[in-house]
Amino acid sequence: MKHPDLNLLIALDALLQEHSVSRAAARVGLSTPAMSHALARLRDQLGDPLLVRAGQRMVPTPRAADLQARVHALATEALGVLAPAPVTEIAKLDRMFRILSTDQLMTVIGPALDRKLRAAPNVSLHVMPPQRDDSVQLRDGTIDLSIGVYDYAPYSDLPTDLRIQQLFDDHYVCVVREDHPTVGSSLTLAQYAELDHVQVAVRGPPGGYVDDLLAKHGLKRRIARALPYFLAALQLISETDYVMTLSVTLVKRLAGKLPIKSVQPPRSLGLESYQVSQLWHPRNDRDPAHRWLRDSIAEAARQTIRR
DNA sequence: GGCGCCTTGCTTAAGATTAA
DNA sequence: TTAATCTTAAGCAAGGCGCC
Numbered sequence: 387m388k389h390p391d392l393n394l395l396i397a398l399d400a401l402l403q404e405h406s407v408s409r410a411a412a413r414v415g416l417s418t419p420a421m422s423h424a425l426a427r428l429r430d431q432l433g434d435p436l437l438v439r440a441g442q443r444m445v446p447t448p449r450a451a452d453l454q455a456r457v458h459a460l461a462t463e464a465l466g467v468l469a470p471a472p473v474t475e476i477a478k479l480d481r482m483f484r485i486l487s488t489d490q491l492m493t494v495i496g497p498a499l500d501r502k503l504r505a506a507p508n509v510s511l512h513v514m515p516p517q518r519d520d521s522v523q524l525r526d527g528t529i530d531l532s533i534g535v536y537d538y539a540p541y542s543d544l545p546t547d548l549r550i551q552q553l554f555d556d557h558y559v560c561v562v563r564e565d566h567p568t569v570g571s572s573l574t575l576a577q578y579a580e581l582d583h584v585q586v587a588v589r590g591p592p593g594g595y596v597d598d599l600l601a602k603h604g605l606k607r608r609i610a611r612a613l614p615y616f617l618a619a620l621q622l623i624s625e626t627d628y629v630m631t632l633s634v635t636l637v638k639r640l641a642g643k644l645p646i647k648s649v650q651p652p653r654s655l656g657l658e659s660y661q662v663s664q665l666w667h668p669r670n671d672r673d674p675a676h677r678w679l680r681d682s683i684a685e686a687a688r689q690t691i692r693r
Numbered sequence: 694g695g696c697g698c699c700t701t702g703c704t705t706a707a708g709a710t711t712a713a
Numbered sequence: 714t715t716a717a718t719c720t721t722a723a724g725c726a727a728g729g730c731g732c733c
Contacts (some may be wrong), residue, residue: 393722416724417723417724417725418721418724419724419725420722420723420724423722423723424722424723427722439730441729513717533716
């Protein structure tokens with residue numbers, strides 16, 4: 387099926403608005419002959435002269451006069467569809483963003499992010515726990531953005547169709563209750579392995595990175611309690627003799643708010659630092675509102691870590 | 694006759710189609 | 714996939730038409 391040339395719709399609109407080939411040409415950025423050719427094609431296609439000479443002027447035929455309002459509405463709509471997305475006024479933005487993040491990261495950057503988001507009073511934020519594989523929901527559009535640690539499996543081979551931006555570097559520290567009966571300011575590897583552990587297992591069953599490192603030393607720890615939330619885990623730590631290994635930025639953020647103390651993990655364990663990043667689907671790359679959200683998160687992270 | 698506007702013929706470039 | 718060919722639309726130059 388041969389489709390009509392929709393450029394002719396724009397040309398016809400200009401001709402019916404201007405009642406002049408030369409002015410219509412100037413209006414759409416064509417030469418006069420080019421517009422004249424377009425008028426000839428329109429005449430041929432519609433079987434009507436559309437504009438006819440009346441002295442030095444061109445006047446519309448009844449058919450053209452009848453089409454004028456419809457053509458103008460269609461041309462305006464078409465140009466609107468093809469125009470670049472309007473610049474978003476953040477203060478007037480009315481939208482809900484859905485992001486995946488742990489309570490740990492929201493505790494660290496949440497207050498600073500909230501201050502940023504207040505620039506858009508009608509923006510709301512729905513934070514949900516991370517999934518086994520965040521990329522699924524990023525791809526299908528059910529979430530807008532994911533914040534987390536993506537430099538380990540299953541994300542070490544991050545799909546190339548997703549965008550990632552590093553937010554800040556973090557490393558591990560151990561915490562026990564302030565008046566723990568056996569733990570001082572540091573831990574030996576043997577002591578670390580002997581203690582009962584609390585682990586926050588957000589994405590799946592307990593175990594993982596720390597256990598893999600212990601296994602290299604022929605050691606194994608007992609995970610006495612596995613919880614989905616960091617704050618609940620820390621509350622538990624403050625009232626028991628368990629030990630927990632977690633983000634130093636979270637521990638700093640909560641300093642003085644819980645009766646816990648941070649303890650150097652055993653150096654020989656080989657815990658490495660890691661990067662916290664935000665992840666999104668490229669369909670949102672050029673969405674001004676989404677870009678504003680990403681910039682707000684990045685700036686909130688910078689402000690929080692600078693402290 | 695001069696001027697302004699539109700049309701027409703020709704050339705060129707870009708995109709589409711077809712064949713190898 | 715590439716090259717050749719065809720089609721289409723734009724611009725340039727020139728001519729036609731109507732008015733003053």
